[in-house]
Amino acid sequence: MTPLSIFDMDRTITRSGTWSPWLLFWAAREAPWRLALLPVAAVFGAAYLAKRVSRARxxxxxxxxxxxxxVPRARVEAAARAFTARLLDRGVFPDALLRLEAERAAGRRVVLATASCEFYVRAIADALGVADVVATRSVWDGDVLRARLAGPNCYGQAKRDMVEAWLAAEGLTGAPIRFFSDHVSDVPMFELADEQVVTTPTPKLRAVAQARGWPIIDWV
Structure with missing residues (x-):
């Protein structure tokens, strides 16, 4: 069975998160007047920190x-391609790209598994030459994107559950997995994997990795 190399995306391949930059990019490009609503976004963020709304909400x-x-699909796809071009120009770890290519060259099937939204992650994956994506899905009403999630936020245990469902659908249950991530929320995925590669980790994940003997790589 073909071995898999599953990469988290935000802060694993990219230097920072992509969700907030995507929203700011979209608003600046498509509807600059929406930038005046950023104080409302700060209120939503405070509600999340106070545990009044979930990460998905x-x-x-x-x-x-x-x-x-x-939002019409054509606008979303065009903006996603433009966002990806800017992101890949200066927002990724060169070492991560080299490792992704090395995994592919070794005959491994490369997968992105990310909490970011699939409607723009697909453009990033395409630019990286990655066909397989497990990501947070959104509701499409025909060719119109709605501001609702179509299932769980692909984060933490939910990411592992979604990856396991994808493996089953692809007939890959039991395939050897090498998993790359920077964040402690991905411990469930690390525990699913046969090989763990901790990349430029947060302090919490670094401590877990050191305790468990997982190899750590600091990308540059």
């Missing part, structure tokens, strides 16, 4: 605020 609220609730 926070995504829906900020998407509605900065993108709107009905």
């Amino acid at each position: 926070l995504k829906e609220l900020n998407q509605r605020l900065l993108m709107g609730d009905a």
